[in-house]
Amino acid sequence: MSAIVYAVPGRPPAPPANPWPGMRMTWTGWDGSEWDLTDPEASGVSLxxxxRGLLMPPFRRHTTSSPAVAGSRPRGYSTDERPVFWPVKVFQDTSSQDWIDHDAAFWRTLAPGRTGVWTVTQPSGRSRSLRCRFEELQDGLDIDPSxxxxxxxxxxxxxxxPFWTGEPVTRQFVPSTTVPFFPGPPFGISEGSLSTSAAIDNPGDEPAYLSWWLHGPTTGTFGVGGRVIDVPFEVAPGRTLVLDSAPTVRGAREIDTPPAGLSPQQETxxxxxxxxxxxxxxxxxLGATSKWGAVPAGTAVPLSVAAVGTGxxxxxxxxxxxxAW
Known part of the structure; x- marks a missing residue:
């Protein structure tokens, strides 16, 4: 008589990952709250x-023309502010009062005097963000939504x-005898040395402006592409000088040095x-000869660092x- 042997069935293979997960969109309000705009079950808010606002911004061409010459001659372009439009559904199915509270919490993030951040994240994890301000509501209700x-x-x-900003591109310099203060590959410098071996790249579509964090004690000149900022005074230990090259915030401001142990996002x-x-x-x-520089789109430009100090x-x-992608 033959025996029948029962075996535990093998585990079926895991289903393949969905190759079309789409992009995730979130809204981070001025109050720090985050709302998922693409997963209706996650936040009760969905686009x-x-x-509108994900694709190209509005450009304005500048030209000259003459009655003696056919056509026009290009003189450049400028970019206007970007209009954004959200058809957005706000829902909450537990009770009328819960819907009212949920709706009020979302609208709290849309104060016209403050800004929030719209972020689009690709399946790869790369993201771009756009800082937006509330402007107008198409008002009118046919029925009480509660x-x-x-x-x-x-x-x-x-x-x-009007431009979507990508993830930051960062280069750091540390004294060769210290442990790197920032995460990522450091470039060592010694007191009084000039380093031109490091370059910073701009993968964007427009020129990008550098921000320098100089932790004391340090002094020197810092720049990009031959345009340098002269810091003729010493940044004291425990203090940080922030040099912003962007035209809207250009200048040098001094603050306390961030505490150690923060993540890059927490530090920022x-x-x-x-x-x-x-x-x-x-x-x-700052020195009278200081010149603010930018990194052209799609290029890598050498950084100029002549630093004295151990910061x-x-x-x-x-x-x-x-x-947005």
Whole structure:
């Protein structure tokens, strides 16, 4: 008589990963709250068909013409502020009061005197962001939405800075005898040395402006592409000088040095907050020969560092892109 042997069935193979997950979009309000705009179950807020603001910004061509010559001659272009339109559904299906509270929390993030950040993240994890301000609501309701638990709004926002910004590109310099202060590959410098071996690249569509963080004690000149900023005074230990090249915030401001142990994102948030609330303007103390430089789109440009001191240095830029991906 033959025996029947029962075996545990093998585990079936895992289903293949979805090759079409799409992009994730989020809104981070001025109050720090984050709202998922593409997963209706995650936040109770979702974008509908008809979104505008993801593609090219509005450009304005500048030309000259003459009655003696056919056509026109290009003289350049400028970029206007970017209009953004969200058809957005806000829903909450537990009770009328829960919907009212949920709707109020979302609208709290859209104050016209403050800005929030719209972020688009690709399946690869790369992301781009656009800072937006509330401008207008297409008002009008046919029924009390607290009876239904949902409503679709037509919200107009504006991005005064019209380019989507990519992830920061950062280069750091540390004294050769110290441990790197920042994450990432450091470039060692010794006291009084000039380093031109490091370059910084701009993968964006427009010129990008450098931001330098100079942690004391340090002094020297710092720049890109032959245009350098002269810091003739010493940044004291425990203090950080932030040099911003962007035309809208150009200048030198001094703050306390960020505490050790912060993540890059936490450190950036910490510095941004101190620049708003506790910064000392040192722009007038810079050398008279200082020149602010930018990194052209799609290029890598050598950095110029002539530093004296033992403080760590960081140069970074935010690539500016025409589109959200």
């Amino acid at each position: 509908q068909a008809g979104v 009876l239904m638990g949902w409503v679709v709004y037509g919200i107009t926002l504006v991005a005064e800075e 948030t910490w510095v941004s907050e101190r620049l708003r609330t506790a910064a000392v303007d040192r722009t007038k103390d 760590a240095l960081r140069a970074s830029l935010l690539p500016q892109h025409y589109r």
